[in-house]
Structures are given as structure tokens and as C-alpha cells.
Amino acid sequence: MFFLQMSGVPGSGKSTLAKALAKKTNAIVVDHDIVKSAMLNSVQSLETDAETVKLDNRLVGKISYDIEWALVDFYLAQGLSVILDSPCLYTVMVEKGTRLSQKHGAAYKYVECVLADLDQIDQRLRTREAMVSQNRQVNSPEAFTSAFGNSQRPSEHPCLLIDSSRPLETYLEEVITYLSQS
Numbered sequence: 001m002f003f004l005q006m007s008g009v010p011g012s013g014k015s016t017l018a019k020a021l022a023k024k025t026n027a028i029v030v031d032h033d034i035v036k037s038a039m040l041n042s043v044q045s046l047e048t049d050a051e052t053v054k055l056d057n058r059l060v061g062k063i064s065y066d067i068e069w070a071l072v073d074f075y076l077a078q079g080l081s082v083i084l085d086s087p088c089l090y091t092v093m094v095e096k097g098t099r100l101s102q103k104h105g106a107a108y109k110y111v112e113c114v115l116a117d118l119d120q121i122d123q124r125l126r127t128r129e130a131m132v133s134q135n136r137q138v139n140s141p142e143a144f145t146s147a148f149g150n151s152q153r154p155s156e157h158p159c160l161l162i163d164s165s166r167p168l169e170t171y172l173e174e175v176i177t178y179l180s181q182s
Contacts, residue, residue, distance in 0.1 A: 002027070002081045002179055003072065003101045007088035008113035009148040010135045011124040013164035017113060018085040020172055025179065028075045032086035036064040037131035069096055076104035087148060088112075094154045108157050109179055113164035118144065120165060 004027070006014045015031065022029045039060050068084065075082045088094065088110075101108035115121055122138040130136050138144045153159050160178045162171050 001076070001079055001105070002107040002109050003076060003097060003104075004081075004083040004109045004111060004179065005088055005094065005097045005154075006083060006085050006111055006113070007151045007153070008164065009087065009115065009121060009144070009151075011121040011128070011138075012113035012115040013124075013162075013168070014085050014087070014113050016168055017111070017162070017164070017172070017175065018083045020168055021083060021175060021179070024172070024176055025081055027081035027083050029083045029085055030068050030071045030075070032064060032068060032084075033131050035067050036060060039064060040132045065093075069100070072097075073100055073103075076100055076106050079104075081106070088152050089148065089150060091152050094152050098154060098157065107179075107182060108154070110154050110157060110159045111175055111178070112151055112153065112159060112161050114161050115164045117165060 002025075004018075004021070006018055008014050015033070018029045018031070021027060043060075065086075068086065072082050072084055084097065086093070094110075097110075098108050100106075118138050118141050121144075125135050125137050135144075160175060162175065164171075
């Protein structure tokens with residue numbers, strides 16, 4: 001059993017890799033964008049002329065993460081491997097991931113999809129079918145890098161950095177091998 005914490009900027013290939021890994025390993029994927037988008041869609045459906053519900057995007061993000069960590073805990077408690085598909089932008093995420101892995105006896109793993117070419121990222125963002133919570137383009141390279149360019153890596157666990165500019169099939173087996181190592 002493993003807990004895989006995904007990391008990388010929007011458009012770097014985290015979700016594509018997470019889905020492929022789930023198929024190969026029978027792991028459960030907890031996808032940040034699914035949870036956050038569902039919350040945003042719920043709020044939008046409540047908005048009417050008579051009533052406006054406004055939630056700060058940061059609050060929606062925090063609540064989304066709280067739900068995701070509860071799901072990760074729940075699935076690991078059942079002995080299932082879990083992949084958290086989310087940019088890992090905060091130290092607390094690494095701390096929670098390692099703590100839950102220890103609590104449930106799961107191997108903690110960390111994979112970062114690295115894609116430095118902002119033009120390629122922008123192309124991916126513009127051509128994907130985006131959920132309401134997802135970026136649709138790189139508006140400003142400086143703002144994008146400032147918001148997403150600070151992945152938090154665990155210091156006490158080996159990390160796997162993947163050049164996700166390459167086709168998925170060129171690195172999928174490398175990630176599966178990493179997941180199987182103790």
C-alpha cells in the first residue's frame with residue numbers, strides 16, 4: 001500500500017499520470033480539481049437574483065483540501081493505495097501526507113511533474129477541457145510562476161521528478177517502479 005503525493009504546476013500532466021497510475025496499480029485518485037470544482041458549481045447553483053452566495057476562492061480551496069485529506073485518511077484506513085492529485089504548494093501538505101502514511105502503514109511517495117516550458121503549459125491549458133476550478137491559460141508568466149512555481153518537496157523521503165514534456169508512455173514504467181520500491 002502506498003500514498004502518492006503528486007506535485008507540479010497546472011498543465012504539467014499530474015492528472016494524466018495519476019489516472020494512468022490508478023489503472024496500473026488499482027489505487028484510488030483523490031483529485032483536488034474534482035472536489036474544488038464541485039464546491040464552486042454548488043455555490044454557483046445557489047446564486048439567484050434574490051440570493052447571492054459568495055465564497056472566497058481561498059476558503060473554497062481550504063475546505064476542498066480538508067475534504068481531500070479526510071478522503072485520503074478514509075481510503076488508507078481501508079488498506080487502499082491513494083494518489084492525491086494536487087499541486088503540492090504548502091509544507092503542511094507534505095507533513096499531512098507523511099503523517100497519514102505513517103498512521104496507516106503506507107509507503108509515502110512523492111512525484112513531481114516538471115514542465116518548465118510555459119508555452120507548452122499554456123498550450124495544454126488552452127486545449128484541455130477545463131473544470132471551473134482549473135486555469136485555462138498562462139495569463140502572465142510572472143504571476144503563474146509566482147503562484148505555482150514553489151512545489152514543496154519532502155526532505156526525508158526520496159522524490160521522483162519526471163520530465164512531463166515527454167509522452168506519458170516514456171516515463172510511466174519508471175514511476176511504477178518507484179512506487180514499488182520500499
